[in-house]
Amino acid sequence: MKEKKVNRVLLYLLGFLCGHSAVVGMHPFMVPMLAAVYSIRQSTFGLFAAMLFGGTVMYGIGGWNAGSFFQMGPYVMGEQQLPVTYFLLKYSLILIGVLVGLNLTEGVRRNLSEHTDRSGKKTKRKGVKQSYGTNIRWILAGICAILVFGISTVCGLMVEPVQNALPAAGCEAVISTGLIPAFRKGLEVILLHKRERDHYNEELLGILIVVTVCIWGMPYKIGGVVTWLLMTGLYLSWYTLHRFGAGYGMAVTGVCGLIIAIKSGQAEFVGSFFICAILVLAGRALSDKKKTGTIVSVLLACILIGLTYDPYFLTPEGIKSAGSAVLLFAATPKWMLTVRDGWIQSQYNFQTATEINRITAEKIRELSGAFKRIEYTLAGCGPAAAKVDLGEIGDMIGRFSDNLETAEPVPFNREEQLRTRFLEQGVIMTHLSSMKNEMDHVQYYITARTKNQKIMLSKDAADILSEVFDKPIRASEDTSAIISENDRVITFEECARYRCSYYVRRIKKYGSNVSGDNFSVKEHEDGRLVMMISDGMGSGSLASCESTLMIDTMEELLDAGFDPSYGIAFSNNCISEKNSGRCFTTFDMGIVDLYNGELTQYKQGAAPTYIIHSEGIEVLCGASLPIGVLPEAECDVIHQELEPEDRLVMVSDGAFGDEEDMCEILEKLDTEDCKETLEYIISQVLLRCEGRLEDDVTVIVAKLEIA
Structure with missing residues (x-):
C-alpha cells in the first residue's frame, strides 16, 4: 500500500514537471506522458490536472509574474509571453482529445477481440489481439499527431501569422508523437518496476528522456537565492548512482550535467558531474553500497573538484547547493535507497518459483521412472517388492524439499558481471539462481539463449562462471551440452576437490561360461563415486542373475534418492523372500565423496576392502551375512577419510583365501599407478592358482587424486 501511494505521488510530480517543461513556448511532453500513463493502466485524471497545474504555475496566476520568482533559463519561453488562458485552452483541448481518442481505440480493440455467439456468451477471437497489438502504436501515433497538429495550428493562428504557426504545430506534433514509446518504457521501469534484461537499452533511453524532461522543467533558481536545479541535479x-549503479547512474549524471550547463551557461558543470560520479561509484564499491560511504565520497569529490577543476564548488553559493544536496541525500530513508533489492528479490522469487516447479516436475518424473524400473527389476520377488517404507519415501521427499529451500539469489554484482561477460560472447542470460543438492554442494541454474543463431558450449559457459565466481565450476553431467537461440536451463555445479581414476577386471571361474560376479562404477552428479561388487552364490547364470538383480536394484534406488542403507535392507528383504534363503549374494559398495575425500563402505557378507596409504595398508572388514540369507540383516557401514594418492582395492571373495595373502601382495607393490596396481593383483591371483580359478574374481582399483 505504501509503495502504491509513493508511486501515485511520483506520477503526479512527474506530470507537474512535464507541464512545467517548455521548449520555446511549446509543451510537447504532456501528450506522450498522458498516452504512456494510459497504456500502462495508471491514473490519468490526476495526471491531467497535475500537468495543467504545472503549466499554469509557469505562466503565473492572478497577475503574479512567475518568471520573476522562477528563473527558468534560456530556450524555455518563446519570444512573446502568452497568457495563462491561452495555455489552458490549447492544452486542455489537446489532452481531452487524446484521451477521447485513446478510449475510442480501446473500445474498438475490445469489439474486435470479442464476439458474442447465439447463446450470448462472449469469447475471444484468436489472432485479432495479436494483430491489433502490432498496429496499436501506429493508430495511437496517428490520433495524437492529427489532434496535436490540428489544435496547435488553430490556436497558433490566434497569436501569430500562418508562416510561424504551421511549422511550430508540425514540430510539436512530431515531438509529441515520437516520444510516446520512450515515455512508456521509462514509466514502466519508474512506476511499475518492470525490467526486461533483453530491452535494457530501450529502458535506459526511456528513463533518460523522462528524466531530461523533468529536469528541463525545473527552474534554475528560485527567488534568485536558491540554486534549485544544481541542488536537485546533484x-x-x-x-x-548509489541505488542503480553505473549503468543508469552515469547516464542520468550526464543528462543532469548537460542541462545545468545549458541553463547556467557554465560548461564546466558537465565535467564536474562526471568527476563526482566516478568518485561516488568508488566510494559505493569500497563501502559495500552503504550510504555513509557514498556521503563521504561526495564530500571529498566536491572539495577535490573545487580545488582542481571548478572553483564554483568552493564559493558560498556552490557550498550551499552541494551541502543542501548532501543533507537531502543523508535524510533519504533507507527503504528508498534499498527498495531496488526488493524489486530484484520479487523478480528473483517469480523466476525461482518457475525454476523450482521445473526441478520438482523433473524430480517427480525421475521418481516415477525409477519406481517403474524397480518394479520391473523385482518382478517375481513376491509381496516384499511392494513393501516400500513410506517413512523412507517421506524422508527422501523431505530432503528434496530442504534442498529447494536453499534456493537463493546470487550476489547482484556477480550476476551483473556474469551477464556482461555472457553478452560479450553473444549470450543473453535471463535468469540465474543457486541451490544446494543433497550432498550440500552448490549448483547454479542459468536460463540463457544465444543471439544471431550462434551456439555456445556449456563447458565454455562453465569457464566464464569459474572466472566470475573465482572457483572451479563445471557443467552438470546430464545438462544440455550447448546453449542455442532458444531459452533453456543449463545446470552448473562446483567442481569437486578430488577425482578418481579407476580400473576394473572381472574373470570367470575356470570352466564356467558365465561369471557369477557383477559390478557397477558410476559417478553421480552430486559428486559421489559409487563402486559396487555383488558375488552370486557359486558361478554360472543363476549366480549372475542374483548378483545382477542386486546391482540393478541398488542403482535404481540410489538414482531415485533413497538412502544406501535402506536400499540394501530393501533389496535383502526382496531377494530373501524370492529365494526363501536358498540362494544369496554378497554385496560390497564403496561411496567416495569427491568433495571431501570421505569413503563410506557398505558390506553385506563381502570380502575385505583394502586401502593403500603412503605409510601402509589398511583393511576394512565386515561381519554381516550375505544378501538373501535372512529377511532382516544388519549391514556393516564403515567410514574412512582418504588422502590424495590413496588407492582403494575392492575384490570379490574368490580372489584370495584370506586377507593376509592380499596384504602380502599389496606390500610388494612397487608402483603407484592405478592400472598397474590392478594388473599386478590379477597376475598374482592367476599365478597362485596356476591359471585355474576356483571362483569368479572381480577387482576394482580406484585412486584418489587432486582434481
Whole structure:
C-alpha cells in the first residue's frame, strides 16, 4: 500500500514537471506522458490536472509574474509571453482529445477481440489481439499527431501569422508523437518496476528522456537565492548512482550535467558531474553500497573538484547547493535507497518459483521412472517388492524439499558481471539462481539463449562462471551440452576437490561360461563415486542373475534418492523372500565423496576392502551375512577419510583365501599407478592358482587424486 501511494505521488510530480517543461513556448511532453500513463493502466485524471497545474504555475496566476520568482533559463519561453488562458485552452483541448481518442481505440480493440455467439456468451477471437497489438502504436501515433497538429495550428493562428504557426504545430506534433514509446518504457521501469534484461537499452533511453524532461522543467533558481536545479541535479545524480549503479547512474549524471550547463551557461558543470560520479561509484564499491560511504565520497569529490577543476564548488553559493544536496541525500530513508533489492528479490522469487516447479516436475518424473524400473527389476520377488517404507519415501521427499529451500539469489554484482561477460560472447542470460543438492554442494541454474543463431558450449559457459565466481565450476553431467537461440536451463555445479581414476577386471571361474560376479562404477552428479561388487552364490547364470538383480536394484534406488542403507535392507528383504534363503549374494559398495575425500563402505557378507596409504595398508572388514540369507540383516557401514594418492582395492571373495595373502601382495607393490596396481593383483591371483580359478574374481582399483 505504501509503495502504491509513493508511486501515485511520483506520477503526479512527474506530470507537474512535464507541464512545467517548455521548449520555446511549446509543451510537447504532456501528450506522450498522458498516452504512456494510459497504456500502462495508471491514473490519468490526476495526471491531467497535475500537468495543467504545472503549466499554469509557469505562466503565473492572478497577475503574479512567475518568471520573476522562477528563473527558468534560456530556450524555455518563446519570444512573446502568452497568457495563462491561452495555455489552458490549447492544452486542455489537446489532452481531452487524446484521451477521447485513446478510449475510442480501446473500445474498438475490445469489439474486435470479442464476439458474442447465439447463446450470448462472449469469447475471444484468436489472432485479432495479436494483430491489433502490432498496429496499436501506429493508430495511437496517428490520433495524437492529427489532434496535436490540428489544435496547435488553430490556436497558433490566434497569436501569430500562418508562416510561424504551421511549422511550430508540425514540430510539436512530431515531438509529441515520437516520444510516446520512450515515455512508456521509462514509466514502466519508474512506476511499475518492470525490467526486461533483453530491452535494457530501450529502458535506459526511456528513463533518460523522462528524466531530461523533468529536469528541463525545473527552474534554475528560485527567488534568485536558491540554486534549485544544481541542488536537485546533484542529488538525483548521487541517488541514481548509489541505488542503480553505473549503468543508469552515469547516464542520468550526464543528462543532469548537460542541462545545468545549458541553463547556467557554465560548461564546466558537465565535467564536474562526471568527476563526482566516478568518485561516488568508488566510494559505493569500497563501502559495500552503504550510504555513509557514498556521503563521504561526495564530500571529498566536491572539495577535490573545487580545488582542481571548478572553483564554483568552493564559493558560498556552490557550498550551499552541494551541502543542501548532501543533507537531502543523508535524510533519504533507507527503504528508498534499498527498495531496488526488493524489486530484484520479487523478480528473483517469480523466476525461482518457475525454476523450482521445473526441478520438482523433473524430480517427480525421475521418481516415477525409477519406481517403474524397480518394479520391473523385482518382478517375481513376491509381496516384499511392494513393501516400500513410506517413512523412507517421506524422508527422501523431505530432503528434496530442504534442498529447494536453499534456493537463493546470487550476489547482484556477480550476476551483473556474469551477464556482461555472457553478452560479450553473444549470450543473453535471463535468469540465474543457486541451490544446494543433497550432498550440500552448490549448483547454479542459468536460463540463457544465444543471439544471431550462434551456439555456445556449456563447458565454455562453465569457464566464464569459474572466472566470475573465482572457483572451479563445471557443467552438470546430464545438462544440455550447448546453449542455442532458444531459452533453456543449463545446470552448473562446483567442481569437486578430488577425482578418481579407476580400473576394473572381472574373470570367470575356470570352466564356467558365465561369471557369477557383477559390478557397477558410476559417478553421480552430486559428486559421489559409487563402486559396487555383488558375488552370486557359486558361478554360472543363476549366480549372475542374483548378483545382477542386486546391482540393478541398488542403482535404481540410489538414482531415485533413497538412502544406501535402506536400499540394501530393501533389496535383502526382496531377494530373501524370492529365494526363501536358498540362494544369496554378497554385496560390497564403496561411496567416495569427491568433495571431501570421505569413503563410506557398505558390506553385506563381502570380502575385505583394502586401502593403500603412503605409510601402509589398511583393511576394512565386515561381519554381516550375505544378501538373501535372512529377511532382516544388519549391514556393516564403515567410514574412512582418504588422502590424495590413496588407492582403494575392492575384490570379490574368490580372489584370495584370506586377507593376509592380499596384504602380502599389496606390500610388494612397487608402483603407484592405478592400472598397474590392478594388473599386478590379477597376475598374482592367476599365478597362485596356476591359471585355474576356483571362483569368479572381480577387482576394482580406484585412486584418489587432486582434481
